Amino acid sequence: MDEAAVRVDAVPERGSWVAESRRCQVLKLTAVAWQDRQMTLCGRETEQSAVGGLLDRLPTAGSALVLRGQPGIGKSSILAYVQAEAVRRGFRMRAVSGIQAEFHLPNAALRALLGSSVSEQGNSTATALEALNLLSGEDAPNVLLVDDAQWVDPSSWETLTFIARRVESEPILVLFAVREGEVARRRLVGARLPELEIGALSPEACGVLIDEVAPRLPLALRARVLAEAAGNPLGVIELASAADRLGERGVPLGLVSLDTRLDRAYRTMAEELPARTRTLLCVAAVNDRDRLDEILSAADQIAEGASVADLESAVAIGLIEVDDVFRVRFRHPLVRSAIQQLAGVAGRAETHAALSNVVAEPDRRIWHRASASVGRAPHLADELAQVALAARQRGELVTAIAAWQRAIQLAEPGRDRGGWRVAAANAAAYQGDIGALESLISEAGADDLYPADRVHLAWLAETYLTPAWSGADRLPASIEVALQLQREGDADRALDLLASLGVRCSFANPEPPVRAAFVAAAEQMGADPDDARLLSVYALADPIERGALALPGMRHRTGRVDIRGEESQMMTTAASNLGAIDLAASFAARAIADYRSRGMLGQLAQTLVSQAWAAAHMGDTILGRTAAAEAHELAAETAQPLWVLTADMIGAKVAALRGDAQTALDLAAEAERVLLSVGVHPMLALVQEVRGITALAAGRFDEAFEELARILDPGDIAYHYPTGWVVFEHLADAAIGAGRERQLAVLAESLTPVAQRSQSPALQAGLAFAEALLSGDDLFGAALSLPTGKWPFSRARLHLAYGARLRRNQRSAESRPHLRAALSVFEAFGLAPWAARAQRELRASGEMVRRRADARQDLTPQELQVAVMAAEGLSNREIASRLFLSPRTVGSHLYRIYPKVGVKTRTELARVMMFIDGDDSM
Numbered sequence: 001m002d003e004a005a006v007r008v009d010a011v012p013e014r015g016s017w018v019a020e021s022r023r024c025q026v027l028k029l030t031a032v033a034w035q036d037r038q039m040t041l042c043g044r045e046t047e048q049s050a051v052g053g054l055l056d057r058l059p060t061a062g063s064a065l066v067l068r069g070q071p072g073i074g075k076s077s078i079l080a081y082v083q084a085e086a087v088r089r090g091f092r093m094r095a096v097s098g099i100q101a102e103f104h105l106p107n108a109a110l111r112a113l114l115g116s117s118v119s120e121q122g123n124s125t126a127t128a129l130e131a132l133n134l135l136s137g138e139d140a141p142n143v144l145l146v147d148d149a150q151w152v153d154p155s156s157w158e159t160l161t162f163i164a165r166r167v168e169s170e171p172i173l174v175l176f177a178v179r180e181g182e183v184a185r186r187r188l189v190g191a192r193l194p195e196l197e198i199g200a201l202s203p204e205a206c207g208v209l210i211d212e213v214a215p216r217l218p219l220a221l222r223a224r225v226l227a228e229a230a231g232n233p234l235g236v237i238e239l240a241s242a243a244d245r246l247g248e249r250g251v252p253l254g255l256v257s258l259d260t261r262l263d264r265a266y267r268t269m270a271e272e273l274p275a276r277t278r279t280l281l282c283v284a285a286v287n288d289r290d291r292l293d294e295i296l297s298a299a300d301q302i303a304e305g306a307s308v309a310d311l312e313s314a315v316a317i318g319l320i321e322v323d324d325v326f327r328v329r330f331r332h333p334l335v336r337s338a339i340q341q342l343a344g345v346a347g348r349a350e351t352h353a354a355l356s357n358v359v360a361e362p363d364r365r366i367w368h369r370a371s372a373s374v375g376r377a378p379h380l381a382d383e384l385a386q387v388a389l390a391a392r393q394r395g396e397l398v399t400a401i402a403a404w405q406r407a408i409q410l411a412e413p414g415r416d417r418g419g420w421r422v423a424a425a426n427a428a429a430y431q432g433d434i435g436a437l438e439s440l441i442s443e444a445g446a447d448d449l450y451p452a453d454r455v456h457l458a459w460l461a462e463t464y465l466t467p468a469w470s471g472a473d474r475l476p477a478s479i480e481v482a483l484q485l486q487r488e489g490d491a492d493r494a495l496d497l498l499a500s501l502g503v504r505c506s507f508a509n510p511e512p513p514v515r516a517a518f519v520a521a522a523e524q525m526g527a528d529p530d531d532a533r534l535l536s537v538y539a540l541a542d543p544i545e546r547g548a549l550a551l552p553g554m555r556h557r558t559g560r561v562d563i564r565g566e567e568s569q570m571m572t573t574a575a576s577n578l579g580a581i582d583l584a585a586s587f588a589a590r591a592i593a594d595y596r597s598r599g600m601l602g603q604l605a606q607t608l609v610s611q612a613w614a615a616a617h618m619g620d621t622i623l624g625r626t627a628a629a630e631a632h633e634l635a636a637e638t639a640q641p642l643w644v645l646t647a648d649m650i651g652a653k654v655a656a657l658r659g660d661a662q663t664a665l666d667l668a669a670e671a672e673r674v675l676l677s678v679g680v681h682p683m684l685a686l687v688q689e690v691r692g693i694t695a696l697a698a699g700r701f702d703e704a705f706e707e708l709a710r711i712l713d714p715g716d717i718a719y720h721y722p723t724g725w726v727v728f729e730h731l732a733d734a735a736i737g738a739g740r741e742r743q744l745a746v747l748a749e750s751l752t753p754v755a756q757r758s759q760s761p762a763l764q765a766g767l768a769f770a771e772a773l774l775s776g777d778d779l780f781g782a783a784l785s786l787p788t789g790k791w792p793f794s795r796a797r798l799h800l801a802y803g804a805r806l807r808r809n810q811r812s813a814e815s816r817p818h819l820r821a822a823l824s825v826f827e828a829f830g831l832a833p834w835a836a837r838a839q840r841e842l843r844a845s846g847e848m849v850r851r852r853a854d855a856r857q858d859l860t861p862q863e864l865q866v867a868v869m870a871a872e873g874l875s876n877r878e879i880a881s882r883l884f885l886s887p888r889t890v891g892s893h894l895y896r897i898y899p900k901v902g903v904k905t906r907t908e909l910a911r912v913m914m915f916i917d918g919d920d921s922m
Contacts, residue, residue: 043205062167064174069198071259072234075177086143098151106399109156125599128162136886141171148333149176150184154398169892190639200231214244266338276310279303285339286351292326298354381411418447472510491525499533502540507682515542539574547758565594572610579725579762585614605634612650619793621830624654629861649686656693659832685711685720697833701737728766796825812845855901866893871913
């Protein structure tokens with residue numbers, strides 16, 4: 001923290017106090033002898049070695065670690081040891097403790113750590129990236145210590161864990177200490193950070209502690225202390241000290257937990273202090289800042305005349321310390337909680353009210369006022385709802401959820417409260433805060449909800465809170481809710497509802513009458529025919545009968561520049577379902593660029609899945625691999641397990657196309673297990689696609705045909721015809737290889753009218769490929785002339801099949817240009833199995849083929865992503881901004897990339913990444 005920001009002499013004077021006298025008093029207080037905190041590292045050789053190793057590597061590599069354990073087990077002492085070591089080594093130290101009272105104050109802990117260095121003007125991602133760059137760019141290694149991290153406000157937690165997951169190449173060490181419990185458990189599940197459990201001390205180590213605190217303790221009492229403390233170092237220290245002062249009365253029998261007994265002991269110590277001292281302690285315990293001047297100002301409103309001198313008795317008995325930059329620190333987090341409990345509900349409310357009158361920041365004032373309110377406060381509820389809305393628009397979901405939840409508690413029952421509940425539930429679902437989502441939905445009965453809101457909450461509950469999948473069962477009721485909203489004059493809200501259920505309608509495989517009713521309801525809303533929501537309903541709910549209506553509007557949108565990420569993402573999903581792969585790729589790229597610039601990681605993860613899917617279908621395993629890997633990481637980071645699963649299924653498809661059969665099949669098997677367990681059977685089509693492509697790549701054509709044909713079989717559990725349209729090319733390839741031309745012809749005949757009605761580009765391309773394979777050479781030319789023939793993978797497969805046919809017909813010279821064209825694409829896009837087939841055909845045609853080693857395959861997905869961007873000419877800073885890394889990390893990636901691919905410059909890297917070597921014959 002910037003010391004100038006917290007020094008008492010840097011703020012206006014109040015009353016007769018003067019800065020210098022305060023400084024003298026504070027220094028006098030801090031001169032009181034304290035127990036040496038480092039003595040509690042006795043018996044912690046393993047932990048000391050672990051954190052010492054992290055400090056040793058800090059100048060060249062960063063680390064992050066969570067210290068987890070029961071209260072008093074020694075987490076704070078380990079942090080104190082790290083702090084002393086870091087200062088001794090000349091590292092930059094930053095430390096903060098989580099405060100339960102500040103849990104709902106956005107970025108409270110972050111401000112305590114970094115002061116005004118981070119602007120906080122953007123959303124949480126922008127703030128986190130700015131903080132990472134700030135720390136990365138400093139001239140000395142940074143150590144960030146976060147004690148009682150389970151109480152750090154959610155915004156700060158997001159930022160700090162964001163940084164912690166990105167410090168591998170940074171001179172940054174982040175240590176969190178968390179107290180065991182439900183709050184910590186839920187946080188750590190999503191944090192994805194390494195953990196070190198801090199267990200009990202050995203009896204020998206506990207004996208050493210007793211010798212330090214109470215060396216003359218009688219043997220019987222010593223044994224009692226050891227038994228009651230049960231290896232807890234804080235328990236040993238406190239119980240031994242009490243036994244030394246009070247004898248057997250100081251060591252009560254263990255009828256309650258140790259932390260409860262310590263809590264009572266600290267409360268007893270505080271109860272004996274003067275009233276003004278207790279008031280100051282209560283303000284310090286409740287306040288979300290440790291600034292002495294702010295604590296004094298608030299305490300003066302409750303107990304007029306409260307001064308620094310009133311803290312002397314609390315310092316003397318070791319409850320708090322006041323350092324030389326006027327910050328109040330509690331001896332242990334349990335002391336803070338004991339003081340808060342001692343104050344009671346009324347005392348805490350009075351303290352929050354006093355703080356709301358003295359703090360400067362508007363949001364802090366609102367939150368303290370909210371904490372001071374014990375009943376309904378409609379006007380304050382409205383203010384918090386505005387805070388929530390503003391936070392939601394900035395992407396600060398955790399703050400928005402907390403503000404809406406508190407607004408609901410303060411508001412009178414009514415539809416406003418119901419609307420806030422739905423908004424908060426949406427944010428909680430998106431954020432992955434299942435606990436908040438469960439609470440919001442379970443308490444919804446107290447609100448007067450709109451019918452559409454009830455449907456929306458039911459959908460969220462089924463999607464996120466129950467293992468069952470209702471499929472199409474609830475669609476008719478949802479359609480009726482939409483129609484009722486339209487009759488009540490809220491057609492816009494009704495269309496929003498239908499559009500939000502479009503993906504459900506696609507993957508529920510409803511009967512044609514339900515699809516028709518869904519579309520008819522959307523058409524009754526009076527929306528502009530070009531409305532993105534209506535186009536989305538067409539493409540998702542009934543692509544066979546309405547797909548042709550959606551395509552012109554989608555294509556028209558590709559030329560517009562006023563579409564934000566949300567609409568582009570909607571169009572990406574719709575185009576994907578219709579098999580308009582080029583449109584899906586275009587919309588996905590636009591949405592991704594927008595989401596990257598706005599730091600919207602959750603939506604970015606979802607759209608990256610769509611980009612990876614489109615890239616895989618077009619054969620670009622380079623983009624497919626990087627997009628799927630980043631989607632997995634970001635979906636995990638933003639707690640979206642269903643999107644993690646989907647990203648892995650697309651990653652499996654990419655692995656199959658690259659010839660990595662083991663990875664593909666392992667990922668497919670795990671996805672199948674999860675999907676079967678929750679009953680989302682139509683998504684098994686993606687699993688079948690992976691298995692079919694894996695078999696096809698290995699030349700097992702019969703197996704490939706059997707796996708892929710299931711997707712188009714209405715009687716199969718994996719039936720999903722939009723996916724079947726996309727895989728039809730693979731199915732045709734497998735059929736010819738397996739000698740199943742008759743079955744392919746029957747399938748093609750049945751799908752031809754579907755392609756005519758839907759105008760699905762993917763199905764049209766697949767049928768053209770199948771017809772060319774089943775018919776004469778002239779149809780290859782016709783297929784190559786189709787617009788869809790420009791899709792790289794599809795076009796290369798046509799060249800390969802045509803070239804192979806020409807060679808078998810003794811027309812080798814004519815075959816070679818086609819085979820070369822196919823090989824060039826397959827090699828450029830990393831399609832190793834297809835490249836091998838093209839090489840074999842070329843050799844059989846009489847042409848010598850040089851096998852090309854693809855150095856790109858040795859790169860990790862993130863290295864590959866960095867390499868591609870560097871090859872495109874982006875600077876390290878530009879790459880860092882797009883990938884939410886620091887420029888230093890990007891530089892470290894490039895340092896590892898160059899020798900892996902055998903280059904020394906970005907120009908050479910560009911040639912490798914684009915697979916260009918100037919040999920047109922290849």
